[in-house]
Amino acid sequence: MTDQRFDVRFDAGQADARWQAAWDEARCFEADSASPKPKSYVLEMFPYPSGRIHIGHVRNYTMGDVLARYKAMRGFEVLHPMGWDAFGMPAENAAMEKGVHPAGWTYENIATMKRQLKQLGFALDWSREIATCDPAYYGHEQALFLDLYAAGLVYRRESAVNWDPVDQTVLANEQVVDGRGWRSGALVEKRKLNQWFLKITQFAEDLLAGLGTLDGWPDKVRTMQENWIGKSQGLQFAFDLSNGEIVEVYTTRPDTIFGASFVAVAPDHPLAQGVAASNCEAAHFIAQCKQGGTTAAELETAEKLGFDTGIGARHPFTGEYLPVYIANFVLMEYGTGAIMAVPGHDQRDFDFATKYGLPIVRVIAAEPSAADAPLTEAEAGDGVCVNSGFLDGMAVAEAKVEVIRRTEADGCGAGKTVWRLRDWGVSRQRYWGTPIPFIHCENCGVVPVPKDQLPVVLPEDVDFSVPGNPLERHATWKHVDCPQCGAAARRETDTLDTFVNSSWYFLRFASQPADKPFDMAEVAQWLPVEQYIGGIEHAILHLLYARFWTRALAHVGAVDVKEPFASLFTQGMVTHETYSRKDGPREIYFTPGEVDRSGTGATLKSDGQPVQIGKVIKMSKSKKNVVDPEDIIADYGADAVRWFMLSDSPPERDLPWSEAGIEGCGRFVQRLWRLFGQFDGSATGDNTALARKTHQTVAAVATDIEALSFNKAVARIYELTSATEKAAPSATRNEAIRTILLLVSPMMPHLAEEGWDALGEGGLVAEAAWPEVDPAMLVEDEVTVAVQHMGKLRDTLTVAKGLPKDQLEALALASERVQRSMDGAEVRKVIVVPDRLVNIVT
């Protein structure tokens, strides 16, 4: 007697609501830290509450959800939490554009997005929800920041920001478009401010070494972080200057020292500043270097400019005097802020030397005889030293050692390890972030806010009608008494980089006492995160900062974890075309929903006029190329959307969004529903082939889910579904149907619950166990072997598995098609790969 529900189509709308309520009521996704079961912490990168969930979120959270539900079926106590990376610029932009308060805007977005996530039926522990803009979260962050300060990991120094001279405000790199402020259109300048820094460089060696232990991370991410940290062994030495001073330079290529044809210092180097004090041309040049933004891409691609100071630098080995330039491509942050320039073997130096007519000397050649081969571009490759005095004939590596040895012996320099990694600047001159808990006192200097006065809470009455930091302008907020001497003092008005918020949220998810950031012992129950899933765009910054912050907390004894994420999976981005129009210096973007794309071009629905079709790039709030999943949930149900996210595209690859395909997923939901309805309790008898297929599929899908290869798991399930549909009723077929239901339950949980219930299984499928596999059923007894002649396929043979080589060879040679292809030629060689192929070489 089958359930009457199977007489009609599966009603996703009804089932989604019903089972979401049932899971809530059973509280089956709330993680129990005290559970005796083995623990599994599955985490997806928490979203910025930008307004509404987009397809990229759905993809990310569906993957994590399948893994979390699968892990639960395998007997783990699963922690699968969700929260909100709720501080950030878009809230302030909304405040400026729409006059809404950042807090109100953010919390409304959170409410909307939480509702949308719930519609997707994710197995999330909402009891642990976090919003980083909640003082209950950021207050603990302020306490941790003070702990790091006490441990000497926090300091202040000057650093450059993008300055908009018209709006009188600091701009994010994203807000600088073609060197101009995005609102004012003014040319952006570099301006120095006193800012807060975290000593990430103190952990550089350990962060680098730690990469070697992260077996569960993609190699590409480890490589990117390794390059970012950028350990290099080089030489730091001093040039004696013609004005009696010295200048320290750092080079990673001491082997090329004889090719040095000038010395260059950064515009903000003390030497440059000294020259500028008495030379207005130099001062003018330095001022010119201040133009433009602060990004590496901008600095590297800008035209190389220099100013000859007239000072000479004495080469330590030749005694020759090299000109000293102030150059815009030398960075004060790296090494000593001064370089010896070797045009022959560094492209930046080559470009500069060409422009200013400086000598370009070859000092490295493929072989000694090529010493005078002309250079048309810088050659950075390996070779032997030429035109290099005592280094001539030495290999690059050997010469590096020799130059460092001589320099050290002469006492004018030493070998030195230098890191590309710079300390983490965490100051932001913005309102919507964690207030940095310090007070500036004229008597006492920089004073930490006492912990019993935390949290330092953001004022609510702020004005966004003028640009700049509202905290700075607030009438009363920054005026406080010094906690040490009681005198009138001033609060720090910078807030923390939002990457600080996301550097420890995974700890707060694991343990959230009211009186402290987290409990160390409870954190130890769950950490490290077993599987972390998020976008590849976070490969360096977020992931490196989180690794650093965890180490810093371990350094102050707050946690006993070193690496926070045991395994990392970087999903590809969901991409879409952009649509825009120029409006003066600003580019105005439109959402796909606002655009009619039916013709060859694209027009705006509201006015029928054309819009520019931009590149296919990652979906982002600022480019508005986002698609709203809620409509397709309404049309097809949560399960079809989830299934679609998992099908087809390999999860690590980018997914260009298209509407096509979702309908097919909707059809498959119905197809499964019909199949469940064919469960026939009265059927008897076995079907060995189907039983084998079933067990093989269970094993393969488990492997695929554990590897997060959901697209492959989906293909396997399609195959088993087809085979089961075609089979005649039998006990085996019933078992196959029941198995399919369990296999799809992490992916299509609503459909699975409805089917489980209709089949009278009892309890929730969310709490059911993964089907057992009989290893004996995985082995096939026949295999198909390819037969090739000269590497080209000529025939296939179906033979018993494990057939010996000589028999395979004989069968292959006997093949009529092979004989025809060989056309009587003599067999020179036969390659036999058992169970796979035979290749005959003539």
Place this chain on the structure above:
RNA sequence: GCCCCUGUGGCGGAAUUGGUAGACGCGCUCGACUCAAAAUCGAGUUUCUUUGAAGUGCCGGUUCGAGUCCGGCCAGGGGUACCA
């Protein structure tokens, strides 16, 4: 500029990691059912000059054998320290 990645039918992709290229899905075509449509079911679907040949972005190399390994290019994407 620099670092990392990707490139296979009309489309998304698979290929036991050097061994039958195109599994599975989408789309499309034809057929069945229907008064008709939807839904469903079945067959087909890389290309071509089709006893066969070519084919995995392009050019070359290694190998009995290359989508897979090596060298050189091209195109697209991500990051580039204040987007998150």
